[in-house]
Amino acid sequence: MSLFASSRIAHRAASLPPELVLACLHTSASSSLQATSSLSSQRVAPSRKRLVKNLKSSSRGKVEVAPPPPPPPRDEAPHIGRKAINLHEFAPRKRPGTRELEERRQQSFGKRGGFQQGGQRQGGFQQNDSRQGGFQQRDSRQGGFQQRDSRQGGFQERDSRQGGFQQRDSRQGGFQQRDSRQGGFQQRDSRQGGFQQRDSRQGGFQQRDSRQGGFQQRDSRQGGFQQGGQRQDRFQQGESRQALPPSLSLPPVRPQETRAPAAKVSNPLSDEFDITNRSVSTKELPQEFTSPPVMEGLLASVRDALGPDARPTPIQALSLKHLVQPERSSTDKYHEYLLASETGSGKSLAYLLPMIQDLKQSELNGTQRRGPDSAAQRRAMNPRAIVLAPTHELSRQLAGFAKELIHNVKLRVLCASRANTSSHKNVSASKMAEALVDEELMFARPGTQHEVDIVVGTPSKVLELMRGRGWDKDPDEQTRRKINVGEPQMGLGDIEWVVVDEADVLFDPDFQEQTRLILSEISAARGHPVPYEPELDLSSTEEEPATTPLEYPFNFILTSATIPSALAAYIDRFHPSLTRLASPNLHKLPSKLKTEFVSWTGGNRDADIEHQLRRVWATDAEKGQPKSKVLVFCNKSTRVEALGEALREKGIPNVALTKASDSRLRGSNHHLDGFLRVRKSAAAAEEGEKEQEQEKKTEDAKEKQEEQETPSVMITTSLLSRGLDFAPDVQHVFIVDEPRNMVDFLHRAGRSGRAGQDGKVVVFVKDKGRGSDKAREVQEKVGALQGRKVRPRRKSFN
Numbered sequence: 025m026s027l028f029a030s031s032r033i034a035h036r037a038a039s040l041p042p043e044l045v046l047a048c049l050h051t052s053a054s055s056s057l058q059a060t061s062s063l064s065s066q067r068v069a070p071s072r073k074r075l076v077k078n079l080k081s082s083s084r085g086k087v088e089v090a091p092p093p094p095p096p097p098r099d100e101a102p103h104i105g106r107k108a109i110n111l112h113e114f115a116p117r118k119r120p121g122t123r124e125l126e127e128r129r130q131q132s133f134g135k136r137g138g139f140q141q142g143g144q145r146q147g148g149f150q151q152n153d154s155r156q157g158g159f160q161q162r163d164s165r166q167g168g169f170q171q172r173d174s175r176q177g178g179f180q181e182r183d184s185r186q187g188g189f190q191q192r193d194s195r196q197g198g199f200q201q202r203d204s205r206q207g208g209f210q211q212r213d214s215r216q217g218g219f220q221q222r223d224s225r226q227g228g229f230q231q232r233d234s235r236q237g238g239f240q241q242r243d244s245r246q247g248g249f250q251q252g253g254q255r256q257d258r259f260q261q262g263e264s265r266q267a268l269p270p271s272l273s274l275p276p277v278r279p280q281e282t283r284a285p286a287a288k289v290s291n292p293l294s295d296e297f298d299i300t301n302r303s304v305s306t307k308e309l310p311q312e313f314t315s316p317p318v319m320e321g322l323l324a325s326v327r328d329a330l331g332p333d334a335r336p337t338p339i340q341a342l343s344l345k346h347l348v349q350p351e352r353s354s355t356d357k358y359h360e361y362l363l364a365s366e367t368g369s370g371k372s373l374a375y376l377l378p379m380i381q382d383l384k385q386s387e388l389n390g391t392q393r394r395g396p397d398s399a400a401q402r403r404a405m406n407p408r409a410i411v412l413a414p415t416h417e418l419s420r421q422l423a424g425f426a427k428e429l430i431h432n433v434k435l436r437v438l439c440a441s442r443a444n445t446s447s448h449k450n451v452s453a454s455k456m457a458e459a460l461v462d463e464e465l466m467f468a469r470p471g472t473q474h475e476v477d478i479v480v481g482t483p484s485k486v487l488e489l490m491r492g493r494g495w496d497k498d499p500d501e502q503t504r505r506k507i508n509v510g511e512p513q514m515g516l517g518d519i520e521w522v523v524v525d526e527a528d529v530l531f532d533p534d535f536q537e538q539t540r541l542i543l544s545e546i547s548a549a550r551g552h553p554v555p556y557e558p559e560l561d562l563s564s565t566e567e568e569p570a571t572t573p574l575e576y577p578f579n580f581i582l583t584s585a586t587i588p589s590a591l592a593a594y595i596d597r598f599h600p601s602l603t604r605l606a607s608p609n610l611h612k613l614p615s616k617l618k619t620e621f622v623s624w625t626g627g628n629r630d631a632d633i634e635h636q637l638r639r640v641w642a643t644d645a646e647k648g649q650p651k652s653k654v655l656v657f658c659n660k661s662t663r664v665e666a667l668g669e670a671l672r673e674k675g676i677p678n679v680a681l682t683k684a685s686d687s688r689l690r691g692s693n694h695h696l697d698g699f700l701r702v703r704k705s706a707a708a709a710e711e712g713e714k715e716q717e718q719e720k721k722t723e724d725a726k727e728k729q730e731e732q733e734t735p736s737v738m739i740t741t742s743l744l745s746r747g748l749d750f751a752p753d754v755q756h757v758f759i760v761d762e763p764r765n766m767v768d769f770l771h772r773a774g775r776s777g778r779a780g781q782d783g784k785v786v787v788f789v790k791d792k793g794r795g796s797d798k799a800r801e802v803q804e805k806v807g808a809l810q811g812r813k814v815r816p817r818r819k820s821f822n
């Protein structure tokens with residue numbers, strides 16, 4: 025494919041601002057974006073069933089560094105600053121051949137109930153081995169092995185069951201039996217939260233069979249899981265799962281707790297990426313930031329940022345063990361890692377620390393490895409590391425954190441999303457780059473003004489720096505609007521680290537072309553081109569045997585709090601030797617995040633939300649605490665604006681932020697002031713800028729500002745659900761529209777309860793009438809994300 029053609033294809037995705045796409049993925053999609061999404065959906069959906077089967081049945085893998093597994097104690101979930109933690113480490117899984125896959129497929133459909141399926145699963149994920157112990161028990165208990173095995177063949181079944189609450193409810197009677205039968209179930213519970221379902225199904229072969237017939241539905245749902253936006257689109261079209269009608273008149277719920285029958289569902293994400301594997305005692309992992317040794321200046325910065333007593337979180341301990349190298353030589357191989365852990369668990373530091381240490385060391389030792397034509401291809405900026413993030417807000421916050429960490433070791437960080445303001449004006453790319461460097465470089469060396477070590481930005485901004493402003497515009501549009509494609513400003517030959525933060529978003533169908541284009545261009549610039557097919561369906565296993573593993577000539581880090589099966593499949597296909605590091609709390613809610621479900625009254629929903637806000641603040645006042653800040657997530661931008669207006673009319677000042685908000689165009693995160701965690705050095709860096717802004721304000725404006733109460737409520741869509749580190753006083757997250765899926769729910773809820781702090785997520789649900797089954801299902805799934813037995817409770821308004 026010609027470069028031009030590939031550019032055209034890339035342009036389709038590039039023309040959508042990432043934050044727009046992200047918003048679309050998880051919230052309301054505009055019609056044009058729906059079209060884009062459904063295109064992607066068509067590409068991906070047909071292969072999903074096959075993919076999931078492969079994931080579940082495949083026998084891939086060896087454990088890399090895994091001593092025999094002591095079963096993780098139930099209460100050993102990690103807490104920041106806590107010592108004893110069990111962790112799970114993964115080694116790459118071996119990819120099966122076509123014949124092997126075909127055999128498995130036949131087994132999974134033809135031999136349901138057979139032990140063989142279990143065996144296949146075991147081969148794939150060592151975790152399953154540990155679950156086998158449970159099989160024996162279950163077998164003897166139930167004689168019903170077939171049931172469980174048939175589930176294994178079909179991930180799908182579980183999902184289809186979710187739709188079918190009636191069945192599950194009727195099966196709940198079996199829970200008692202199960203509990204009494206199985207002392208050993210506790211372990212399984214702690215891993216998955218979901219063995220009970222299988223047991224509960226024992227009574228009902230008929231039910232299960234009928235559920236299997238529902239695979240199609242389930243597949244369509246699952247397909248959406250990775251593709252966020254596509255699923256949402258379907259929901260908006262009201263195809264199948266749109267459970268809650270916009271309004272339903274209900275009498276107010278009496279002020280008492282209602283109890284739904286006890287139920288237990290497995291973690292809704294556990295089948296997306298199964299982390300139960302051999303565990304390694306924390307004794308084998310670093311307990312301090314000093315082992316392996318981290319260079320002094322960097323260590324001091326870490327302590328400045330996190331406090332003198334901070335200990336590595338589980339994912340950081342894994343990263344210290346695997347990624348931090350005390351010394352490296354210029355012949356060391358590059359590595360590929362996945363860092364997967366729950367929200368707010370310190371993934372940013374888990375990749376920034378080893379990266380900064382390595383960059384500084386190679387600078388000091390002169391062991392930098394440049395591409396063959398690096399000297400010829402040098403540009404205004406020639407970074408050695410790139411961090412990609414899906415939104416400008418996250419890019420800026422990550423860049424701010426990186427600056428705090430490099431303060432002592434004197435590297436240079438550039439946030440590409442600073443280019444926001446300039447790129448809207450008609451300035452030349454070189455001026456833009458100069459402005460960026462002037463604005464951003466805190467520690468520029470004399471005479472080497474443009475030296476940059478780390479660039480942080482969205483894929484579209486990074487591509488703009490790589491290829492020149494306007495590169496992605498259609499030639500017709502370039503002519504019509506007199507756009508001159510600018511000169512590339514960023515050389516790629518020196519890049520030795522690429523981090524893809526929120527990797528499941530950046531490898532989803534809407535972003536993957538841009539992401540892979542960047543990876544491919546860097547590889548080429550470093551003298552090791554990798555194949556790049558823009559329209560490749562990443563999640564497909566159709567052509568699996570023909571897939572060529574990709575080996576990038578740089579360290580390649582993927583990170584996210586959610587690893588959907590599409591990303592897991594991508595890693596299997598293209599990066600078979602990538603090492604997966606995951607905390608045992610992956611796909612769970614942060615341990616100190618509480619959940620509360622409140623019922624709509626059936627009246628004015630805005631009034632219900634106002635009521636809950638005032639309840640939160642009344643509780644704060646009773647406790648003598650400062651007023652909590654509340655983050656409210658809606659599904660649609662229009663709803664954000666309407667709710668913002670309604671609350672303002674009721675005297676509740678708020679920030680209503682949508683993808684199109686003007687305040688987002690300022691090139692800074694000031695529109696999130698008061699809500700985001702403030703970092704010391706970032707604050708210092710912006711001090712000058714703030715002072716200037718302040719000078720511009722008239723006295724009248726100042727007075728007016730003082731009169732106004734600082735907003736304690738921010739209303740937004742999933743635009744802000746990814747990666748952003750909100751301040752500890754954002755203790756409440758309100759989810760007022762039914763979450764699209766559990767991935768979205770986890771990220772939204774995870775804006776509170778970060779870094780081991782307290783937090784609460786309040787989910788508004790429908791208590792009675794149409795849609796209440798769906799709400800109960802959500803409730804159970806949320807409970808499963810907390811890894812606990814679920815007994816849905818609802819609080820009504822009081």
Ligand SMILES: Nc1ncnc2c1ncn2[C@@H]1O[C@H](COP(=O)(O)OP(=O)(O)OP(=O)(O)O)[C@@H](O)[C@H]1O
Nearest residue numbers: 334335336337367368369370371372585747749779
């Ligand atoms: N070892 C530690 N001890 C105490 N606090 C920490 C530690 N590591 C990180 N933190 C703090 O935890 C907060 C969350 O970190 P970070 O944003 O990196 O989480 P994350 O895992 O990337 O979250 P998300 O999945 O939402 O992106 C930050 O404020 C960070 O300063």
